[in-house]
């Protein structure tokens with residue numbers, strides 16, 4: 003599964019045994035389900051019957067109180083808190099900040115370059131411009147406001163970070179570096195011996211935990227002194243949430259765990275979308291031309307230093323359809339696990355308590371009854387005239403756990419594409435790049451592009 007395309011493995015399974023079959027995965031009895039009916043069943047199933055199940059590495063690195071580990075009332079409470087900062091009304095305030103960061107990124111890493119390594123085959127930041135790297139910058143500033151909160155020297159002394167001093171030049175880079183270290187362990191074998199990848203990730207988690215805890219204290223003090231507004235950033239919003247009796251809605255540990263989880267959930271997903279979008283645009287000149295036309299019109303309506311606004315982003319309808327089509331063809335998250343807590347019946351089969359369900363939600367993306375000519379890249383799949391059937395496009399999940407970061411991902415993607423197509427043209431250094439899953443989709447030889455500067459519209 004690691005080396006081959008998971009898509010093919012799953013399709014093969016469906017072809018041989020149909021949309022429901024059983025198997026043993028590492029000794030655990032497992033039911034495999036896929037299809038529109040399976041999506042509907044699982045997204046609407048009570049979490050007292052089917053519970054979320056993540057690899058133990060995620061629990062240990064994100065912490066016991068991260069949203070993925072919670073169910074029922076606890077899940078609703080923490081989810082409500084996260085949604086309260088990720089909802090459109092709040093994100094509107096962050097569009098300008100995101101725009102500034104994207105421009106800065108292009109100026110530093112793209113302008114004047116002949117070639118750019120967008121993504122390397124290990125999905126690490128070595129020798130490559132790494133969209134992930136700067137995406138997390140955006141998340142950090144927009145959501146956590148780290149930029150001003152911590153003094154750089156005290157960082158290094160207090161958190162014993164001298165080992166990354168040479169690589170990371172400022173406090174945000176230091177935090178990003180730590181997150182990258184943590185991320186390497188998320189899908190590694192969770193063996194905690196000195197010098198294992200997982201051990202280094204656990205150490206990074208401890209440092210991040212201390213930093214976020216300090217931020218919590220700092221921001222709580224600022225709130226008490228009334229020198230910050232309640233929705234200034236993620237941590238302040240989470241701190242300001244109250245229960246009916248005015249006690250804090252989330253404990254400090256819950257805030258730490260969910261700040262870490264949000265960084266992980268929003269990190270690879272959006273950067274994968276952008277990398278694949280860059281690849282698909284390079285291979286589809288007519289789609290590229292329509293995206294360019296839409297983005298040039300928006301650029302022309304602005305004075306060169308104007309930042310993009312929320313209204314500008316609402317006009318990028320075609321570009322978002324192209325991004326959605328990219329997610330249909332290459333969903334960052336292909337399948338999920340659920341744990342069976344109570345016996346239940348599905349399609350005439352009794353699934354016993356204690357089993358697990360592996361469910362390939364995004365296989366509906368390649369069902370030709372739902373998306374005609376599914377292997378063709380066609381943003382027309384998302385035209386308003388032909389609405390997408392329910393439970394068929396599920397790149398952002400569905401039901402009670404549908405991705406709360408949808409709007410945030412949309413903003414990051416549209417702003418980036420706006421500056422990318424207005425400022426550069428590009429072609430792939432290695433045409434016909436292929437990808438495998440690890441379990442995220444990853445270009446086998448990385449993604450390198452040859453860049454030409456356009457005369458700037460804005």
Ligand code: HEM
Nearest residue numbers: 069267268271272275335397398399403405406407410411
């Ligand atoms: C293209 C970008 C993204 C994709 C494709 C994506 C996809 C998903 C999917 C499929 C799920 C549901 C998992 C399940 O059913 O178990 C999910 C959950 C989640 N996502 Fe995203 N995501 C993206 C970006 C983001 C961003 C930017 C953030 C944060 C800023 C975020 C935060 C979360 C959180 C917190 C959850 C857990 C929700 C819960 O358990 O209630 N995601 N995401």
